[in-house]
Amino acid sequence: MIQCNHEVLAELPIEEIMPHLCSGHQAIAGYVVNTSTRTLKVFKYKGCKCARCRKVANIARVERELSSGRLCLKLYRKLPNGHLDFFNKDHIRPRSRGGSNHLSNLQPMCFECNKIKGAKYDNTNHI
Numbered sequence: 699m700i701q702c703n704h705e706v707l708a709e710l711p712i713e714e715i716m717p718h719l720c721s722g723h724q725a726i727a728g729y730v731v732n733t734s735t736r737t738l739k740v741f742k743y744k745g746c747k748c749a750r751c752r753k754v755a756n757i758a759r760v761e762r763e764l765s766s767g768r769l770c771l772k773l774y775r776k777l778p779n780g781h782l783d784f785f786n787k788d789h790i791r792p793r794s795r796g797g798s799n800h801l802s803n804l805q806p807m808c809f810e811c812n813k814i815k816g817a818k819y820d821n822t823n824h825i
């Protein structure tokens with residue numbers, strides 16, 4: 699499980715957090731989190747739609763990392779049955795192929811697509 703290292707402190711509709719993104723440390727549902735991370739910048743400027751499957755994130759969660767105590771804001775697509783797809787940033791040109799960390803090389807992507815894309819690059823590494 700991806701979730702077991704985190705404590706979920708709050709869950710909000712994504713529309714409620716979008717106006718707060720990229721404005722430094724902000725109180726979200728009463729918890730102060732850094733809204734200016736590189737990942738959140740990708741969602742702010744490139745949208746919340748997976749670049750591969752076009753699914754759209756619909757919720758945000760404030761989570762506490764149990765190991766460090768650090769608070770973070772994470773985006774997910776929540777299905778009616780409660781299943782969660784984690785959304786992250788993806789490097790368009792992979793880091794392993796010299797891709798940069800610049801916003802121009804980043805796009806939003808769901809966890810499943812990121813996994814599939816990663817595997818594809820692994821398979822074509824030697825061509």
Ligand SMILES: [Zn+2]
Binds near residue numbers: 748750812
């Ligand atoms: Zn996807």
